[in-house]
Amino acid sequence: MATDLTTGHEMCRPVIRLAMLSHYFEEHRGGVEIVAGALARALSPLGFEIVWLATDKKAFRDETSNPERRGLPASNIVELTAKIPYPLPFPSAIRSIFAEVRNADVVLVHDALYLTSVAALFASRFYRKPFLVVQHIGIVPYRNLILRSLMAVANRVIAVPVLNRADQIVFISDLTRRYFETLHCPRTPQLIFNGVDTEIFFPPECEADKATARADLGLPPFAPIALFVGRFVEKKGLLHLEHLARERDDVLFVFAGWGDIDPSQWTLPNIRVFRELVGPSLALLYRAADVLLLPSVGEGFPLVIQEALACGLPIVCGADTAAADKEAEPFLTTIAIDVETPKATAAALGAATSRLLESGENGRQSRVARAEFCRSRYSWRASAEHYATLLRGLVAFPKP
Template identity: 35%
Template sequence: MRIAMLCHRYLPHIGGVEIVVKHLASELARQHEVSVIAGALPREQRVSHEDSVKVHRLAALDLSDRFGIPYPLPLGPGMKGALDAVRNADVIHVHGSLYLTSAVAAAIARRREIPLIVTEHVGLVPYRRSALNALQRFAWRSVGDFVAGAASALVACGDRVARWMRDRYPRTPVHLVPNGVDCKRFCPLDDTRRLRARDTFGLPRNRTLALFVGRQSEKKNAKAVLEIPRDHFDLVVCGSERRVQADGVLDVGTLPYERMADLLGCVDFLVHAGVGEGFPLVVQESLACGVPVVLLWDPGYAPVIDRDAIRACDTLEQFRAEVLSLAVDHGAREKLRRMSRDYAERRWSWTATAAEYLRVYQSAVVQPDGAIA
């Protein structure tokens, strides 16, 4: 099967969607012909073969990324080859309904009658600023409805987004497909490797470390996390060039994805207070590393993870209290550490996720004689 997969950005640009697409494309490419088309910085524009995946990185202009809303607009060389990969595909799979590349792919799918699969990772995200909410609603009416309306099937990785799409697009099948995790790469570190990793990142050896991972976006609630008193722990922040300078805050900036397993493995627990998520991939990867998680709970997470696998909090006030409690309770952290790895191994794998996506593709790609491409 020839699969064309489109996303707004791709590694080495760091983000949850980029990482999901990387793992999914690599897994599917074991048996199928997979092309990835994504926006990139002009200096990164190229076509390459990575893990048997043909990657088209298109030079793109992105004026909104600095405001926490990535929206690359591809331009310049490489467009013809990328569009050919989309036109010649047996199935087109776009990640995110609102991007220009998704709209172009939807138009091609309609014109050439190619099955279109749309994975919506976040849906309608609630922001504090009314202008952002109004902009989102306009984007969904003008772009999102066109893309989702062309889809043979819709996919979400969390139940909140799945329910939202079922309500908005009742005539289109909606599948809940949780993301996987690479349990070989993301695994617990022994004491020697943990200390070595801390040294590599310039982190203190003898302090309790909490880790916050997230790009510069209002929905990540970084401000609320930074306001938690740090008398008994240091906070490591990662995922954006924030350049935070405050007592007890260690800013490691944006790291290559290849280094994230070591960073996760050397801290004592992860804190995630984001809202409007499908399901945070970094939570899955933390558990695979045997690292406890304090998570601001969304009821839509329930089909993906059990509440008792993490420290689940329904409000930011509870979140603050759990962080302070776990920071001083070594016994509780060790108990969670032992169960976290086992839970991740039992629940998630990219092989299983790719197999589920393949079933979605095959249900859409049916030949006139009833055979599957």
């Protein structure tokens, strides 16, 4: 265990060595890995010395910051062929996981389904280290029956056994918690929503700020802008958005992200694509838009929902996504999403978008109300302190 730190005459808590694992680093730009990075940075000043392990093209070790980063060599063949982000770690990566878990006081993994999480479970049991799982996702209802069946089987064969053996489970949404409600965990599973950095994501002060944001991004000053943020993959509802963009040439559809689906290939004049926006530049795009469209399925509570709320943006999303946090539902416009009927879903999405664009939902008062709700509901500081309490409890009392 780490030794005590003393600052002046004040005795601080013992520093805890935390081994944190996710399937990718945040440069991959998926929601899980972005949250992993944000949580690590929020925990660092709370008395945690963190080693963050995630797969990469090659092995590396960066000891220049807290969290310290350790790249695990892995194959990305599954994502390249099946378009599913599921890295396959090499044997040397498994050895690295065991080595880092051996030196840690406690282990935290993001999502039980990944092989890095499975390896971390075996290592934590071998070295008798407490093991916490942050479960982000339940089931993804892919249109492809084979993929949908594989996901269900993988949950039963991999995720559920890992979760049942965890010393503590944290769900990031009520939707995910309900999907896994039959689990048997020695400690009561906790619901902790992801946080959002409201120093970066905040609403425009006035219409002039919105106009400036559009000018900075090279967007037209007066066109209604519908925004999508996330990976360009099937489960995010890109097919629905393509149908809608073809029907609504009066709306400019802006896509921020990357993936195997390329909206710029739809050859539509009302499409703009940004691939490199993160942090402040992404927040600028939220402030430039009129509405966020997120017709995704099979997610917990996407971080982009929270970021858009922090920027005061009206949101259209699926009813399941909104149900992930009942407190947020009054601030969301929901539709039924059917992956088997993309045209019908696009029609519902279009109708909801029209209502928001024609209403007063983009006024200053409405934007401020959403931002204030987000600031009070989704604080990274409060979330990190909750995690810190759980982790300290596991270290102090590793067995219930």
